[in-house]
Amino acid sequence: MAYHIEKHPAFEALKLDLEKKIVKELQSFNFNKKSNRLNILYHYTDLSGLKGIIENQSFFSSNSAYLNDKKEFHYGVDLFKSAISNYNILNEYQKKIINEIRKELDNKLESYHFVTCFSLEGDLLSQWRAYADDGKGIAxxxxxxxxxxxxxPKASGMLIEYNDQTQKQAVDKIVQTTVSFYESKLSLLESINQEHLYDVIAQEANEIFNKYxxxxxxxxxxxxREYRFDLSIDNDINKARELSYRVSSNNLLVPFLHLKTNLQEELESRKKSYPEEPIDVSLKKIKHKVKLLPIKKLIIGPSLDFELNKKSIIGFLKKNGYSENIEINQSKVPYRI
Known part of the structure; x- marks a missing residue:
């Protein structure tokens, strides 16, 4: 929509109900099934990235339009456009809902998703080359x-789906569930005298689609084999978060946000309110289960001196509150530059 419409509070409650229905509908899909093998995520970076992540207890969360897949954001949007175009319209109510949703999708030209990417694999040559300083980095x-x-709850974790047929089936299910849901609620929604009712329904539907x-x-x-954390924001970004910018390895000025642990955010907030409070006192007052980014193991890149880096990394981890027992391995990829 090109203009702002004040939404009745009922829409928020309805959206929560719809989200639950969609989650239930998608339970049978592999990308939503929990696996006992899915327990470690690997983030490839250079040594400067390792230093920043540990010292700041945060990651860069980059705008999805600037990732390695140039068409990534539009790829997902196009899946939903296709599902909308192929929707089997049965009545005038569905036709109105579909038409307004299509308009919203056609106006979706910019990504408001900021993502931090991980892999289920910790020793892939393609990842070393692309994200870890051509093998001189770390996973x-x-x-x-x-x-x-x-x-x-600020960032949603999700396993990426690559199978074309599965993608189509999942998106069709999301669209069908969404349209049917709002059609079933039309009597209720008409009774609250919502201005531009079908425009608002379309906006709500697209907020649901944004999650997927x-x-x-x-x-x-x-x-x-990517797993990512998605930090979504609305158009009026400066009300809540401030964008930063970095220059990527492929010479793009990339907008990003800082994805910080809940503990780190609360520590920084307390520091502003109580600047003289010692860090150990703050930590005792903040109740979070996860105190540090939960590092289980490190794999040193194939183009690095393993023994020297292992020794300094152990000292660096200890200085920043980590156990000396974290497993540190050398990449098995036969790649040197």
């Missing part, structure tokens, strides 16, 4: 369960 292995806890657009990528990227 940080994090405990998935505790990493989700560290960012919940980033979960689908082209099959050519399937080797990455």
């Amino acid at each position: 940080i292995g994090f405990d998935l369960k505790n990493l989700v806890e560290a960012f919940n 657009i980033g979960q689908f990528k082209h099959s050519s990227f399937k080797e990455e």
